[in-house]
Amino acid sequence: MDKFISRLPALAGEQKGEIVDCNDKTQAYHLALSEKDAEMLIATKNEVLRKNSRVEFGGSVISKLILGFYDSPYISQHNYVETIDDLIETFYYYKNETLDEISDDDLIQLMRELFDKRCYGSIELLQNRELGRISHNVKYGIWDFDKVQALEPGEEDEDYE
Template sequence: MKNYLMSISDSIISKQTFEEILQCNEETVEYGLKLSEENVKEIVEIRSEALSKNGRVEFGGGIIKQIISTFCESPYISQYNYIETIEELIETFYYYKNETMEEIGDIELINLMKGYFDNECQGSLELLRYKYLDTIAHNIKYGVSDYLNVDGDEEL
């Protein structure tokens, strides 16, 4: 019975998340970006996998809406790479939420990701992950007071 209730609850949350993400099209269409219902289903699935992989729980699609809203104006995202980029950003967000040990708030992390993605990384998700976010996570774990210092000048 317990698994059945979890399935109903998960189904309701997934449906709510689906609707919230689909509504993002109202904002993103002005940037030439639009998600189909199939794209949204894929994003909800990726989100579910990312949450599970990182041992996280989330109700609703607020984080995904925030990622889409924040990144839709990026010069490095077009309809051609939109779905893949959003999916990778979702996975990256949840992974680094854990890696930064909750020291960075959700909105702050998303804004940091966007700033580095658009500027230093020039749209490179690999550079975002493996240089900037890895360095920030390392700095937090090892007590660097200015954990946003990604240039290597460590101060404890």
């Protein structure tokens, strides 16, 4: 255990480097994260893991989220750090809510599709409407859990209020 604990600062440094390295791709979209931003995102991830009683081994989900979302038309440098921060919280919460039935990569892909096509960049709609429906479907064994019915504009869904 002591050997693992002594390795934690090195792991955080590796994660920070991995996050900052994403700038190579994201700069084409005028997006960049500083080392301070990376540290804040890692702190968010660690807090969310603790709150959701989760442990992460291996690769960083943060980098996967960055690379999964950086070219969204709803992300700009102005909201970049905040959006990635919110996506980290959303990701881990819904990993629990979907009972780990959806792989990390599939959940990120699904989040991105919903974020762009149904939520038009709204984290609140992603969290409270779309992913809520998907987690409901997963919990109740609906095989096509990602085939949520889209509502028409102005239409309310009584089942999910």
